[in-house]
Amino acid sequence: xKGKIIFVDQSNGKKYQVGIESVPDCLxxxxxxxSSACSPVSLISPNLRSYFDRGSKTLKIRCGRCEKVLGxxxxxxISGRE
Amino acid sequence: MSLEKIISYGNAVLEPENELEVLENGSKIQLxxxxxxxxxxxxxxxxxxxxIFPFNGLGVLPxxxxxxxxxxxxxxxxxxxxxxxxxxxxxxxxxxxxxxxxTVQFYLKLDIPLTPDLHxxxxxxxxxxxxxxxxSCGFYGGEVYWFFKKDGQEMVILTSGLxxxxxxxxxxxxxxxxxxxxxxxxxxxxxxxEIFEELAEGDCPLTLRVPTPGGFLDELxxxxxxxxxxxxxxxxxxxxxxxxxxKAIISLDAGFSSAGWDLSxxxxxxxxxxxxxxxxxxxxxxxxxxxxxxxDPLTLDAVRALADLQGKFLHLEFxxxxxxxxxxxxxxxxxxxxxxxxxxxxxxPEILRRF
Numbered sequence: 001x002k003g004k005i006i007f008v009d010q011s012n013g014k015k016y017q018v019g020i021e022s023v024p025d026c027l028x029x030x031x032x033x034x035s036s037a038c039s040p041v042s043l044i045s046p047n048l049r050s051y052f053d054r055g056s057k058t059l060k061i062r063c064g065r066c067e068k069v070l071g072x073x074x075x076x077x078i079s080g081r082e
Numbered sequence: 083m084s085l086e087k088i089i090s091y092g093n094a095v096l097e098p099e100n101e102l103e104v105l106e107n108g109s110k111i112q113l114x115x116x117x118x119x120x121x122x123x124x125x126x127x128x129x130x131x132x133x134i135f136p137f138n139g140l141g142v143l144p145x146x147x148x149x150x151x152x153x154x155x156x157x158x159x160x161x162x163x164x165x166x167x168x169x170x171x172x173x174x175x176x177x178x179x180x181x182x183x184x185t186v187q188f189y190l191k192l193d194i195p196l197t198p199d200l201h202x203x204x205x206x207x208x209x210x211x212x213x214x215x216x217x218s219c220g221f222y223g224g225e226v227y228w229f230f231k232k233d234g235q236e237m238v239i240l241t242s243g244l245x246x247x248x249x250x251x252x253x254x255x256x257x258x259x260x261x262x263x264x265x266x267x268x269x270x271x272x273x274x275x276e277i278f279e280e281l282a283e284g285d286c287p288l289t290l291r292v293p294t295p296g297g298f299l300d301e302l303x304x305x306x307x308x309x310x311x312x313x314x315x316x317x318x319x320x321x322x323x324x325x326x327x328x329k330a331i332i333s334l335d336a337g338f339s340s341a342g343w344d345l346s347x348x349x350x351x352x353x354x355x356x357x358x359x360x361x362x363x364x365x366x367x368x369x370x371x372x373x374x375x376x377x378d379p380l381t382l383d384a385v386r387a388l389a390d391l392q393g394k395f396l397h398l399e400f401x402x403x404x405x406x407x408x409x410x411x412x413x414x415x416x417x418x419x420x421x422x423x424x425x426x427x428x429x430x431p432e433i434l435r436r437f
Contacts, residue, residue, distance in 0.1 A: 003236030006275035010243040015275065043236045044222045044229055046200045051223055052242045064199075078275075 015079035018059045024070035026063035087334045094412040118306030183259035183308035191298040196224045219256040237277040253315035259308035330400045342420035343396045350415035356382035360410045367393030
């Protein structure tokens with residue numbers, strides 16, 4: 001597994017965890033996350049935009065250049081009640 | 083006939099290795115160490131303070147294009163108003179090893195809203211392996227993050243839904259120890275979670291960056307402790323001992339007015355620190371307990387050469403001078419006090435402990 005991201009919702013203090021096996025590439029964009037020599041790409045990268053959707057409890061990772069959604073990851077509640 | 087007054091300072095110790103701030107509270111000295119301080123940049127100028135072996139003292143921040151200490155002084159900012167991620171601001175090529183437990187804290191003010199870009203504020207860079215960034219902290223997706231990497235695996239603590247206002251100073255603190263990391267905003271925990279049990283260390287350079295185009299950074303401190311609970315952020319600049327000149331004041335009460343304080347009898351258990359110039363004195367005496375010190379601090383020998391002072395109270399002000407290397411220890415002492423020639427002591431003289 002590449003790693004995990006822990007999100008803390010500032011509206012209610014609930015804590016969520018997302019495990020990510022590998023960081024996705026943007027095949028449509030020359031400035032992709034995996035096309036550089038810096039592989040493996042980090043979970044936080046200038047080439048990515050990560051956004052936690054508190055409604056659907058999912059992490060969405062977009063290409064930092066073309067904004068294409070590269071992956072959606074369900075988050076697991078690890079602290080607090082739903 | 084005379085009696086002695088005890089100057090009780092047996093526990094007053096200044097340890098420059100640990101850096102100290104001094105709280106004055108009446109006549110009692112209190113020395114509060116800045117917990118495990120390793121690095122401190124006020125951004126008042128390009129110097130920074132590093133309190134870690136082997137380099138203990140001031141360094142100079144190498145300035146990068148488009149970045150500088152603000153003309154207004156007192157903080158750092160980026161002059162480049164363009165968008166996107168900003169490059170290095172102040173790379174600090176110095177050894178900061180054994181950093182865990184670790185706390186990074188600073189004040190931040192934004193003059194435009196955070197962009198979704200990655201804005202690293204403090205980052206460890208391993209130039210031997212650029213793919214390996216042991217840790218970094220800053221902003222990502224408009225949120226605050228604390229990132230760790232070890233053996234190719236990554237852990238990120240990230241806020242969700244945090245909205246930082248512009249034109250307002252915030253205090254941010256990032257802290258980590260084996261297995262746990264937390265983020266505090268203005269002293270309140272806003273995020274935290276489990277991380278690696280053992281964190282990567284090393285002597286790789288530390289890099290500081292600007293928060294975002296148009297952002298301000300101030301009072302950056304890196305320390306070797308873990309912040310467990312909510313706290314009250316400092317409300318004034320942190321002052322390391324070596325750039326401060328802490329003072330301790332004690333007032334002795336003779337018990338009768340117009341007492342004669344025999345300065346030639348002033349002595350301390352350990353006077354080496356006075357001989358080396360590490361501690362100097364100012365003296366005042368009065369009957370109404372309103373200390374007023376004037377002139378430059380004097381050596382102990384110079385004070386002993388002064389004529390006797392008269393007053394019910396004798397006030398001693400000790401100034402500590404640091405060389406950033408030597409521990410300053412103020413030990414207890416004593417001084418003789420004589421009654422006014424027209425007043426007879428009505429009881430047997432006794433030694434009084436003030437503390």
